[in-house]
Amino acid sequence: MVGLAGTKNFFDISKPYISPVNGFDRDKECSNLIPRVLAHYQEFYREKAMAADQDVFLLISPPWLSSFERSLLWILGFRPSMFFPIINSAVAEELSSDQRRRIEEVKTESRRLEREITQAMARIQETVAEQPVYSLMRRFGGLVDGERPELEEAMDELKAAMLVVVGNADALQGWAVTEVLGVLNPVQGVKFLAAVARLFGV
16 A cells, blocks of 8 residues: 555644634645546556566565565455445545545445456356376476476466456556545545555555
């Protein structure tokens, strides 16, 4: 979730934007702030995509994360469904009935797409346990020359399939952010992004 906050702690940066101050046009300033945050968010995903292309297998289960952090990880990122409890805690009392309805629509569609992507990743992971890939991987150290190209081809196909799923997951995360911010007004949007930053420690 790093990437929503930029190089500084967005939670700290956002405080003057969401606290009433005399002579401070919160709607205008928040409207200006959100695109800057999203620009950094997009840059983060471009960098992540390049890293995944280098070694998607490593990023699927990063060894530098704690076990708790890995438990929150969903296909190199966060589950979009995590947004909605954050919305409830950050701005629920400020939402109009129309906003609540639209947020519920985004949540329903987000969860449907999240399930589809999760199932696609599960199908890919199941292929690892199937023949001939599993057999070749088990005998990796003892493969004869004719089998090495076969394993390399199988791993390339597995990598390509994983990259497609990772790309779809990233796209869903970006879509969910955009849709939520499209429902919220600018000040609510900054409050939402600040709550996300606080939750993820960025």
